[in-house]
Amino acid sequence: MKELDFLPEWYKDDKRRQLHVRRQYVALAAVFLGMMIFNVTEIHRAGKAAAKAASLENQRAGAEAVVHEFDELTKQLNEVKTRAKLVEQMDSRVEVAALLAEMSHLIGDSVVLRKLEVLAEPFRRPEEKGQAKGSAVRLAGRAGGSEKDLPLGRVKLRIVLTGVAAHPADVPDLVCRLEASPYFQRVQPSFYGTTRVPGGPRPAPGPQEGGAVKTQGVPGVTEFEIVCYLANYKDLDE
Secondary structure, three states, X not given: OOOOOOOOHHHHHHHHHHHHHHHHHHHHXXXXXXXXXHHHXXXXXXXXXXXXXXXXXXXXXXHHHHHHHHHHHHHHHHHHHHHHHHHHHHOOOOOHHHHHHHHHHHOOOOEEEEEEEEEEEEOOOHHHOOOOOOOOEEOOOOOOOXXXXXXXXXXXXXXXXXXXXXXXXXXXXXXXXXXXOOOEEEEEEEEEEEEOOOOOOOEOOOOOEOOEOOEXXXXXXEEEEEEEEEOOOOOOOO
């Protein structure tokens, strides 16, 4: 028995067209939904990237500030190092107060100093040992000089004591005390001799024995000059 199909062709075509259109709508809806999800995801990622970029920008600004501060501190440190190096070069490493205290202890009441000079002499290099000694740099008691006279580097100090003593024996005693002191070395009297007291009696006429001048009344005083070095170094050639 043959089945009869009473549905017209246009109806079947319309049904197929509706089904096709429905599939297209579903596909378009899926594509739109996918695009929406993609846009939301990308917007979220873009927001995170923008926040990270802003954070990196803040870190960059902070790093630039730190680098600038570091450069300033480095510059100040270099200036301080330069000044410290200059001070170290000019420092003779000698305590003048201790030196004067030792001299005050050694010099007795019968000795009066007229002048005290502390002269700085640079250490000679080995190749300069045979050459003549250069001029000393004056630290104290200089009559005048330029800034070139300032001592630089480590120096040895030559001390010159000029004065008068009440008795001739006071000068050798002072030399012995200076030699026995750990503060001084190479003590040598440059000169000493009897001189007349200003306003005192004149020398009496008569022979002179041993270079001593006979005086009437109050005797004269002994004038001296002693040269020594501060014992803050050791000469290996001695």
